[in-house]
Amino acid sequence: MRILVITVLVLLNVVLEATLFQFFRIGGIKPDFVIVLIIAYAILEGGAYSAAMGLASGLLIDILFGRMIGVNALSYMITGYILGQAHENVFKDSILPPALFNFAAVIIYQHLFFLIMYLTGNLLHEGISYTYILLSIILPQGIYNAVVGAIIYRSLLHLNEMDFMQKRLY
Numbered sequence: 001m002r003i004l005v006i007t008v009l010v011l012l013n014v015v016l017e018a019t020l021f022q023f024f025r026i027g028g029i030k031p032d033f034v035i036v037l038i039i040a041y042a043i044l045e046g047g048a049y050s051a052a053m054g055l056a057s058g059l060l061i062d063i064l065f066g067r068m069i070g071v072n073a074l075s076y077m078i079t080g081y082i083l084g085q086a087h088e089n090v091f092k093d094s095i096l097p098p099a100l101f102n103f104a105a106v107i108i109y110q111h112l113f114f115l116i117m118y119l120t121g122n123l124l125h126e127g128i129s130y131t132y133i134l135l136s137i138i139l140p141q142g143i144y145n146a147v148v149g150a151i152i153y154r155s156l157l158h159l160n161e162m163d164f165m166q167k168r169l170y
Contacts, residue, residue, distance in 0.1 A: 001164045006041075010053060013037050014060045024148075029140045031148040034061065035109060038080040039101045039149060040156040043092060047084030054080035068122060075112040079105050092157065095150045102149030106142035 017033050024030050034057045042050035054076030061072045083101050090097045114133060117123050159165060 002166075005159075005165060006053070009037060010057050010060070014057055014064070017061070018065060026144065027140065029137070029144055031144045032106060032109070032141065033148075033152075034058070034076060035079070035105045035145055036102060036149040036152050037156070038076060039083060039098060039105050040153050042080050042084035042105075043087050043090050043097060043101060043153070044157065044160050045084070046087045047081040050080030050084040051077045052080075054078075068117075068120065071113060071116050071120075074116065075109050078112055079109045082108060095154070098153035099146040099150040103142040103146040106145045107138060110138045110141070 013033055021030060021033055034054075038050050038054045038057065041053055055073050058071075058073030058076035059069075062069045066072055083105055090101075110133075114123070
């Protein structure tokens with residue numbers, strides 16, 4: 001049941017990310033709800049679990065909306081794995097770790113994404129400076145994700161603690 005619920009969460013998240021969540025923009029910046037889901041499970045379950053969620057979510061986004069297959073998948077997977085390594089040392093009931101992890105995840109993900117796009121020669125606008133990207137995209141989205149991620153994390157924590165989510169097939 002656990003795998004089914006998480007699969008539905010990933011699919012629903014990707015669909016909502018492309019449709020309804022576009023209306024959550026503030027100043028042209030929207031939170032990355034895929035990162036919110038990945039980080040929630042990075043804190044709750046660990047690196048391998050969140051890396052698998054990042055790979056699946058990123059691959060769906062790449063297939064449905066991306067210019068190149070694998071850029072989002074690789075970026076989300078690495079981000080989930082790196083931040084999931086600390087899950088045993090995190091107090092899971094606090095609201096501070098999800099906020100900090102979401103902020104860090106946006107910074108890591110965006111840097112990986114832009115690095116891959118730069119190295120493959122697929123940046124959308126060649127003349128944009130790193131400072132502009134950092135100040136107008138990465139930091140505002142990191143702050144927005146930190147706030148939204150801390151709020152949504154509580155719901156995912158309660159969902160993860162339910163009886164049907166504790167039964168594992170493996």
